[in-house]
Amino acid sequence: MSSLVAYDDSESEEEPSPQVDGGAAATFHTDPAGFSSPNLTPSHSGSLSKQTTIEHHRWVTEQSSSSSLVHPKHEHWDTEYYSERKDRHFTDSSAAIGFPANQRKTGPVQPPLCLPKCVTDASNPAKRQHSAMSGIRPYIPKRQRLIQSEEADGTQNPSEQVSGNQTRKGPVLTDVSSRVKHYLGEKTQAAGVPRKLLMSLEGHQGPVNTVQWCPVPHISHLLLSASMDKTFKVWDGAESGRCLRLYTCHSGAVRDACWTPCGQQLLTGSFDNTAVITDVETGQPTVKVDNQFKVMCVAVHPSSPDVFLCGGYSSVVKAWDSRCCKAVKAYKAAIQQTLDILFLSGGSDFITSSDCVSRDSADRTLIAWDYHSTAKISNQIYHERYTCPSLALHPLEESFVGQTNGNYIALFSSQMPYRMNKRRRFDGHKVEGYAVQCDFSMDGSILASGSSTGTAHFYDYQSTRVLHALQAHRQPCLSVSQHPVLPATAATCDWAGEIKIWN
Template sequence: MNTSPVVPFLSLYYFQTGCHHVDMSSLVAYEDSESEDDCLDQPEEGTSASIQAGSCEQNRGVGLCSSSEIVLSPHSFTADPDSSVLDCHRTRSSSVLHPGSQPQSWFDRDGTARDAAAPLSLPATQGHVSPPQTLPNVPQCSGDGLNPAKRNHTVRPGVRPYVPKRQRLASSVGTVDLKYPAERVPGNGTGESQILSDVSATVKPYLAHKPGASGIPRRLLMSLAGHQGPVNAVRWCPVPHLSHLLLSASMDKTFKVWDGAESGRCLRVYTCHSGAVRDARWTSCGRQLLSGSFDNTAVITDVETGQQLVKLDNQFKVMRVVPHPSSPEVFLCGGHGSAVKAWDSRSCKVVKVYKAGIQQTLDILFLRGGVDFITSSDCVSRDSADRTLIAWDYQTTAKVSNQIYQERFTCPSLALHPLEESFVAQTNGDYMAVFSSQQPYRMNKRRRYEGHKVEGYAVQCEFSPDGTILASGSSTGSAHFYDYHNARIRHTLHAHSRPCLCVSQHPVLPATAATCDWAGEIKVWH
């Protein structure tokens, strides 16, 4: 092998041209680039290294580097980041060699001029001398010489600094699915709302005290406009410190969350459905929403991000979605079908089917403990209201009773008393009937709540938190408040000009209620 002095010079020539023509785009982060931590193996300190320039094509007509190697001996190399002479970021004007030109001088970091033809003079390793040897190649991931992770680069103007892939992936977690956009909160610089982090100043004074007797709302506090279709239901968040949040479900294919205690702003719009949203409810934790639509789906949505978590196809128009009181991951769906389905949101599968042989389920009500539940249907027989109200055993899917209500009226909604063992059914006979919530579920024929009109609308009814007041909407647009024990009307609010479909009483604030109507208007009363 020819060992003339020209060989080290040629190797040094290719090394210099390769280093000084390093593309500075390695400092720019691309979306598909890999992290330095993933592709760089750092050589241990004190070991020798061999740098192989393998077919690196230059852009300035220098030529190809064909497997030329620089051999460094251990006694002439120390991995010192402060004094390394293998730095590729030196003055370009003094380091570029062209074929056929004479070697030029180049400069170290301290400004010392060196001749290009002079051999490399590196600090010696203390106390150890060994023959020269060729070391494994160092992966050239960033193109800035040895040990690039230890160098501090000066970022030029207009060049975006490199961001490791792990950091980019970590920062992208929790973003909102753009397929289901959510309304941004005005005034928030980040564009993300903090719906669940704030406690309303109106609700906060009542959290430390035990709720007192419920009052009757008498004056209008605020009017919420924004829905383009009839609002089927309004519901306050059941979590006390989040009870200022008001949920509304509309026939305009959306459901919304409002600040119903102070500002009246719409905090977020959820567009997860392609059909009218017939029902929407809060989960027990207050962080998710359960909705059912005429597009045959039931959806679980994250309140904060508006992201769709679970979407289930029922193969019928969904009119009611009700979570199990003791197993929040299980919920029932009923609607324009002959059966009621129980879904498990963890496996996204139907776990139970309750076949009633009816055409439509109007409402579903779990009794205390979740052992039994009641369904209301539009099935009315000729002689009696057989199968109008059906009691089911949740575990066995067996019918407990189908002879609960004997009058020939359908029942569009049901409500369970919060303290006593009873429930009420809204009927199309323009009255509410009371039933025992224990077998055999007998109706109290001596107590009826009359004075409002239903006339075929899905008018809902609801108890106050202490169970003393029973509220109901009316097809006339009024909201009626009854004394539960004597069935007398305590107050009537002339709330809307169109049919009032729902009256929801606040779980914490006394004498506060929300109403909605067929025209898409929502009002909060105090």
């Protein structure tokens, strides 16, 4: 049987596209699957071939709004028909892409994707680009997406919340904040009391136990935070509020963290029984020691930075030498755990705070040790039945303070016999069992403390009166750190994992 449909075998490459005129005119219709279908409109009588009849029936059916399905009688032939056309005309396999199913009815009609050369030249890249399907987004490389994300984050207002996941890849110690640089050449100003929120840093998924500014003046814009989510971070706390480095050296909660005197390393203690010294720039641990107990507090020797102390859920405080990674000294006492460690001026003596609160525990709450001989110098320092979760040393005078669970801060002399000043105490805040920390300003004129009520209290050191009570957080405020260079600037953290910068 002869067919009225002619394919490539009977067409010439020089022939123009078929036009509709009298007689048997062939026009191409693009179906929703992206293929062209010939539609023959005969002007003479005669029987059409099987292929022509079914193709015309399919086109009429799809144009009808009542149904878009091929008659089941012709479903098998329809598959063979398109398979045959694919073998003949699909010279470029990558162009044989159909529209999604949800666009077959309502989607716009697109130009034919793969037709004989008389209709579309598939070898022409310009025409292939013109016939590209709508709704398909071009691929964007991952590196370009990261750059676009950082540029979008850079336009964010620094006074708003800053996510801690936006970790910047770049140098940390080489950058100097312009805001801090402005105060480096000037005479040290009197410390002030912060009163307004500068920025809020969010990124930790657990309580933040401590925050601490870098002690080196020219990089004092760096802020260290340690959290119960097993991580500790370094932030730009002066300008952008961006998280500069995320450190994941521990498998347990990070209970305490501090800077080394050079500002290039971090010392952390964790509930995974380890203490780690980490390089700030690379983020790689340089020293890692196992204490065989949960570490709650760490302290670097002020005159020998290679030596650090670790205390925690043990009756022993260990001294480690980072050069050989060995415990060089051990300080034993009849206690169950050590809450905090504080080196006094010079580093020849240090104070430890324990959790002893029994009837005869007055001789074990605060203990003064000789660093070199590991002997107890004094154990009759604090005679009240309250634990001291944190200690702080005055930067100029021979004194230190102890945060107590009696909802006040006690003042002690740092010279033997380390007596408590019963006439001066700083009260007004609440502790209520939290490890609330306190901190002195660089000139020693202001003592700051957190509170279980979420407030940050600022006391005048000489008069012990409250200068200002800042409602910083909704959850208990665990730490307040005053900036060593910028006046009236402080960082606070709370039990919910939030960090705020105040000015």
